[in-house]
Amino acid sequence: MKPPILITIMFTMVAGTTIVLTSSHWLTIWIGFEMNLLAIIPILMKKHNPRATEAATKYFLMQATASMLLMMGIIINLLHSGQWTMSKNTNPMASTMMTIALAMKLGLAPFHFWVPEVTQGIPMSSGLILLTWQKIAPLSILYQISPTINPNLLMPMAIASVLVGGWGGLNQTQLRKILAYSSIAHMGWMAAITPYNPTMMILNLMIYIIMTLTTFMLFMHSSSTTTSSLSQTWNKTPLTTALILALMMSLGGLPPLSGFTPKWMIIQELTKNEMITTPTLLATTALLNLYFYMRLTYATALTMFPSTNNMKMKWQFNTTKKMILLPPLTVLSTLLLPLTPLMSILD
Amino acid sequence: MTTHIVFVLSTIFVVSFVSFSSKPSPIYGGFGLIVAGGIGCGIVSNFGGSFLGLMVFLIYLGGMLVVFGYTAAMATEPYPEAWVSSKAVLAMFITGVLAELLVACYVLEGNEVEVVFKFNGAGDWVIYDTGDSGFFSEEAMGVAALYSYGTWLVIVTGWSLFTGVLVIMEITRGN
Numbered sequence: 001m002k003p004p005i006l007i008t009i010m011f012t013m014v015a016g017t018t019i020v021l022t023s024s025h026w027l028t029i030w031i032g033f034e035m036n037l038l039a040i041i042p043i044l045m046k047k048h049n050p051r052a053t054e055a056a057t058k059y060f061l062m063q064a065t066a067s068m069l070l071m072m073g074i075i076i077n078l079l080h081s082g083q084w085t086m087s088k089n090t091n092p093m094a095s096t097m098m099t100i101a102l103a104m105k106l107g108l109a110p111f112h113f114w115v116p117e118v119t120q121g122i123p124m125s126s127g128l129i130l131l132t133w134q135k136i137a138p139l140s141i142l143y144q145i146s147p148t149i150n151p152n153l154l155m156p157m158a159i160a161s162v163l164v165g166g167w168g169g170l171n172q173t174q175l176r177k178i179l180a181y182s183s184i185a186h187m188g189w190m191a192a193i194t195p196y197n198p199t200m201m202i203l204n205l206m207i208y209i210i211m212t213l214t215t216f217m218l219f220m221h222s223s224s225t226t227t228s229s230l231s232q233t234w235n236k237t238p239l240t241t242a243l244i245l246a247l248m249m250s251l252g253g254l255p256p257l258s259g260f261t262p263k264w265m266i267i268q269e270l271t272k273n274e275m276i277t278t279p280t281l282l283a284t285t286a287l288l289n290l291y292f293y294m295r296l297t298y299a300t301a302l303t304m305f306p307s308t309n310n311m312k313m314k315w316q317f318n319t320t321k322k323m324i325l326l327p328p329l330t331v332l333s334t335l336l337l338p339l340t341p342l343m344s345i346l347d
Numbered sequence: 348m349t350t351h352i353v354f355v356l357s358t359i360f361v362v363s364f365v366s367f368s369s370k371p372s373p374i375y376g377g378f379g380l381i382v383a384g385g386i387g388c389g390i391v392s393n394f395g396g397s398f399l400g401l402m403v404f405l406i407y408l409g410g411m412l413v414v415f416g417y418t419a420a421m422a423t424e425p426y427p428e429a430w431v432s433s434k435a436v437l438a439m440f441i442t443g444v445l446a447e448l449l450v451a452c453y454v455l456e457g458n459e460v461e462v463v464f465k466f467n468g469a470g471d472w473v474i475y476d477t478g479d480s481g482f483f484s485e486e487a488m489g490v491a492a493l494y495s496y497g498t499w500l501v502i503v504t505g506w507s508l509f510t511g512v513l514v515i516m517e518i519t520r521g522n
Contacts, residue, residue: 005513012510035507042517
């Protein structure tokens with residue numbers, strides 16, 4: 001894409017999300033969602049092949065349907081409360097429709113089917129934007145309507161998302177599909193805590209974005225899209241191999257790393273609200289997630305996968321890929337756990 | 348009938364939406380859009396918004412739909428499906444029309460229809476007066492307010508339309 005057009009499209013995408021984040025009027029929120037959707041379609045189709053076109057079409061159809069549902073919820077809310085601001089959404093029909101629309105936008109189960117297929121059909125950098133930036137706007141609206149969300153609607157969707165994200169990722173070797181299922185599972189964790197303590201949802205979102213950014217950048221750095229090509233990174237850039245080990249453990253939520261912080265906080269908040277089964281279910285099904293992260297780690301850093309002998313002696317070229325901010329992001333995604341007492345400022 | 352003109356127009360509106368939702372080829376769907384646009388203009392005008400209704404005709408039908416018609420003619424397929432040539436399209440059309448006729452008859456019985464909100468029968472849409480809101484037409488004041496209080500909205504909308512064109516160009520570039 002020519003640079004001026006790329007700049008315009010990126011600006012519109014950022015402007016769309018900013019308009020969603022800073023609006024108090026429901027109509028401008030909806031306009032922001034549509035601007036965001038419109039601008040990301042050419043980014044999904046950066047490489048013009050039929051797979052990318054199919055992925056962009058699926059994404060567009062899903063998000064447009066969700067926007068229509070959101071508009072219906074907005075109008076029902078207008079009908080019953082008589083005003084367009086964000087404050088009172090007490091009509092249950094409006095609240096339900098808005099929640100379902102936002103769940104469709106996020107890829108929560110049972111509306112998760114588009115996430116792996118869209119993520120697989122697009123280039124790695126577009127997938128990065130899809131799984132991180134595009135989650136910010138719907139989650140901010142979920143944050144703002146969280147007092148009036150019906151937990152009986154959102155909790156089953158959240159638990160189902162963590163289940164689907166774990167089980168679905170088990171049979172995958174393509175890295176983009178693995179990251180898509182990982183995104184579904186993390187969205188499930190975020191949705192689970194939203195009715196009770198939305199601040200923890202924002203915490204989870206921040207740490208998830210940092211970790212996913214780092215993961216995508218490491219995969220882009222070694223140009224690997226499958227597990228088998230990821231298993232060759234020990235020969236290309238040995239440092240990447242070690243970082244992938246730490247990062248996958250952090251994504252799985254293991255304790256000495258920062259991926260544990262959001263899970264810990266979410267389980268703490270859920271138990272403060274006298275829920276026992278839900279956090280147990282969430283924690284146990286997160287083990288499924290951990291299994292396929294472990295498998296990636298095993299293939300990458302812990303074993304030498306079978307390959308022909310001439311693949312074990314690669315020239316180590318200086319890379320010309322610009323990996324912006326990769327070292328700070330890696331540090332942030334793995335070493336933030338000791339800063340958890342800082343969370344007390346959120347009270 | 349003319350006291351209930353809005354109700355009649357809205358029924359025909361729904362039927363024309365059904366005619367293109369039953370997925371014939373785009374050229375035939377465009378015909379449904381033209382009818383829907385004209386009827387929409389009629390409904391808006393009946394509520395006092397004559398300026399906006401004529402805007403619909405001019406800009407929507409005479410600008411956007413004309414462009415759509417030309418592009419559909421460029422991208423036409425060798426055997427287009429009309430409503431009678433394909434059993435699937437005909438079935439969907441008849442289903443939609445039957446559903447609408449059922450709802451319309453139910454409303455005309457004088458009952459209220461409560462699906463998501465209360466619609467109190469055909470009498471709900473009869474226009475009794477033109478709305479005594481002073482010396483200025485509400486609708487013209489609304490359009491004027493768009494350009495004074497709603498400047499930000501105009502900027503955002505204009506930018507979105509411009510981005511829409513850019514996006515279409517980028518997607519159909521092909522290389």
